[in-house]
Amino acid sequence: MGDVAMTVPVIRALVEQNSEVKITVVSRPFFKPFFDGIPNVSFFAVDVKGRHKGFLGLLKLYSDLKQLNIDAVADLHNVLRSQIIRTLFALSGKKIAFTDKGRAAKKALTRAENKIFKPVKTMVERHVETFKKLGFTIDLSNPKFPQKTVLSKEIVAITSEKANQKWIGIAPFAQYESKVYPQDLMQQVVEELASDTNTKIFLFGGGNKEIEILNLFANGKENVINVAGKLNLKQELELISNLDTMLSMDSGNAHIAAMLGIKVITLWGATHPFAGFAPFNQPFENCLVSDREKFPMLPTSVYGNKKVSGYEEAMRSIAPKTVVEKIQSSIK
Known part of the structure; x- marks a missing residue:
């Protein structure tokens, strides 16, 4: 849940600062409310227990996503399933980029011996770098946030x-x-x-x-x-x-x-x-x-x-x- 939430400020800034961009967030349906109300952002719910289950399900997911006529893929999760999807898009000629999770630096920070105790890049910064690889500049120095919701x-x-x-x-x-x-x-x-x-x-x-x-x-x-x-x-x-x-x-x-x-x-x-x-x-x-x-x-x-x-x-x-x-x- 935290991993998904950390993508929200980046995606919000991306569409605010690049008005020509349309984003489709691909994730579990549970997380859809995170992205509600962000302009030019739609949500594609992955059915991991049904249609999109297993390897054959990933092929169906790729087929479903192809119908969206996307121009590029930003893999912000960088796990096996997302790696397979982005590879299929790369083979079809689409531009792809993925978030480097900085595992080596994190290992150096947490190991018992020869620990390197210094900050590593935040995941938000890493996501910004991912979109930069696709040609988009994102400035998070003065972030905008949604209005307080009127409670029901x-x-x-x-x-x-x-x-x-x-x-x-x-x-x-x-x-x-x-x-x-x-x-x-x-x-x-x-x-x-x-x-x-x-x-x-x-x-x-x-x-x-x-x-x-x-x-x-x-x-x-x-x-x-x-x-x-x-x-x-x-x-x-x-x-x-x-x-x-x-x-x-x-x-x-x-x-x-x-x-x-x-x-x-x-x-x-x-x-x-x-x-x-x-x-x-x-x-x-x-x-x-x-x-x-x-x-x-x-x-x-x-x-x-x-x-x-x-x-x-x-x-x-x-x-x-x-x-x-x-x-x-x-x-x-």
Whole structure:
């Protein structure tokens, strides 16, 4: 989800700065709301469980896409399936370009020995380079973001009207445990923020286990609302566009908020913003990282999927007070 969200600011800037360009985004149907409302951008939903399943399905996908009479292919994902599709287009004479994910530099950043601790290019910068290979210039120095969405009655029934409160989103989960702030510390963050009655906190997540934890966070607090399981993706995007700030792990919700122009504060455990996945257009000081003096091998992973003995508690080096103060500063 984060990978797709990081393409949105680039595509939005591309069509705004190159009015003659029409983009067709090819992805899973779930992600269509990310691109709604962007001029000259249409969406082609890939049926990975039906028509486009397997190798024969990829051939059908290529056949379907050929009907669009496209001039060039930008492969922003650069995985086996997209590589096959772009190769078929290249063989038919179409111009192609693909995003270099910088795996060597990321490996040097995360290895235990001879670590090269310096920032690598962000994925957004890499996507810009991909379109440059196709002849398009994109300037992201002054990005434009969509207007805040007028909330529907269905959403307001859950959130109430905003009035004069500051709205804070909290997305406390990630795909891997090494990127998740400890539950007891997050509980402290929620309780401290909720003590200010001029704020309203919305908790984001999904799945029964996460909903259960979020219910514990919200229990007994009138200004803390668990929206997990109550909104579809489109409605979540609409709510996020009305937040004053979002607290997220190194996960998809950080990139979703960033693509909508919302202030984002991120917490980092085994991973690090130097790996190129810091939220778009956010100041580096909004990335709260674990203590590298106590845990010198950090970052130990690009995606958080590698476990290192003794580093399970790295995120405890980020004090709840530090998180709360950063959020309070961002909403003033």
